Amino acid sequence: MEKLPAQMTVVAISKPGGPEVLVPETRAVPVPGRDQILIRVHAAGVNRPDVAQRSGAYPPPPGASDLPGLEISGEVVALGEGAAKHKLGDRVMSLVAGGGYAQYCIAQDAQAIAVPATLSMPEAGATPETLMTVWHNVFERGGLAPGETLLIHGGSSGIGTMAIQLAKAFGSNVIVTVGSQDKAEACVKLGADRAINYKTADFVAEVKTATSGAGANVILDMVGGDYIERNYEAAAIDGRVVQIAFLGGPKATVNFAKLMVKRLHHTGSTLRPRSNADKAAMVAAIEARVMPLICEGRVKPLMDSTFPLHQACDAHRRMESSEHIGKIVLTV
Structure with missing residues (x-):
């Protein structure tokens, strides 16, 4: 595999407030820990909890990234110790506890799902959390x-x-x-x-x-x-x-x-504070019961709009207008 860069572009919440507080920053590329994988992000779904977190009403759980973004799609570029479900180069989509608004993001190996041929990467980025x-x-x-x-x-x-x-x-x-x-x-x-x-x-x-x-x-x-x-x-x-x-x-x-x-x-219920074991069990049930429908093309996310990562503030404005029909996604 190619050497990973040391730095990446992310969109951070500079302070609690309106969409304008979402600003690009440079941060270190994270290193996956035990049972984790590092994903080069192709797309990140935008969800209501991101808006709540940005306004200061929904702090990330302990240990999670302070960056918004709860679902991503992309390519596996590094494996943490014990990660055996996915391999380098795999196209995956995953729920994450935060950190999705970035060029690279850590995910739990057990929570990532292989992206079927029926989904584009933006569609895959709009799928896991929902x-x-x-x-x-x-x-x-x-x-x-x-x-x-x-x-x-x-x-x-x-x-x-x-x-x-x-x-x-x-x-x-x-x-x-x-x-x-x-x-x-x-x-x-x-x-x-x-x-x-x-x-x-x-x-x-x-x-x-x-x-x-x-x-x-x-x-x-x-x-x-x-x-x-x-x-x-x-x-x-x-x-x-x-x-x-x-x-x-x-x-x-x-x-x-x-x-x-x-x-x-x-x-x-809320998803974000649930244990990794709980989330892995939900993923296993989805892989058995729902992924066949997605692989057949019978179910797929309805896409409203996509925005480049640096225009995350515009994506949030779109969500807060409540005019959207379906999913809003950031492309990286």
Whole structure:
């Protein structure tokens, strides 16, 4: 292999604030430790947690890079001791605990996944974080079964567009909420059975109508706030509400009687603080259950836009506009 440079360009958070605080810096190329690999980054996905971290609301976990970026694709250029799953030169995509906005990034060997021929490198960079979030929350925590109905809030987001495809591929019905006609059309094109514009319709009533009064079996919610009580209304008997973010705020006044009457489960999770063993187990399940669908071309990330690494601030502006449909990616 060619000799690695000592230095690399990264995009760092100079101080908590708006998109303009994302600035290019020169740093040392990191060295992989035990069970780690070093990836020359081709693409890095942009996610809401990056925006939260930039604004000062989502500090990286202990030991993680202070750079934003939770998912990458690229080429393996160095192996740490004990790393045996991947070899030098392999094209991989991986969840990372931080550090993705850079020319080189450390990943856990067990969390990296071989990039299939059906994905371009930018598409691969848009896949791991979203795929793991959807797999774990909709299928492992939410237990979505074939024939059941999944309600996705934020259907046109990176997570929403992946959830639509996976739920349909596994034989479930999908209802989404979106904020515009363009987003509604994009979701239906991906396979959603029904798209509800929450600005012009009451999603609770629409979900009841679409399910002949039964309600949604699983609800994937990134809004929180006043959606929490409305989710309890829209949920079916024995429904599962899975919380993955609180764009509408983490506090609400809720009548919890519905939880008992309908025997609901309300759960939630975040990916970043989970142990490496937990993440490796999710990756193994995804490699067995989901990667065949990606290899066949039946599931792939819906791409909104790509920006060069040094324009990360523009990528964040795009995300914060909420006009995007699908994934925003930095190319390196």
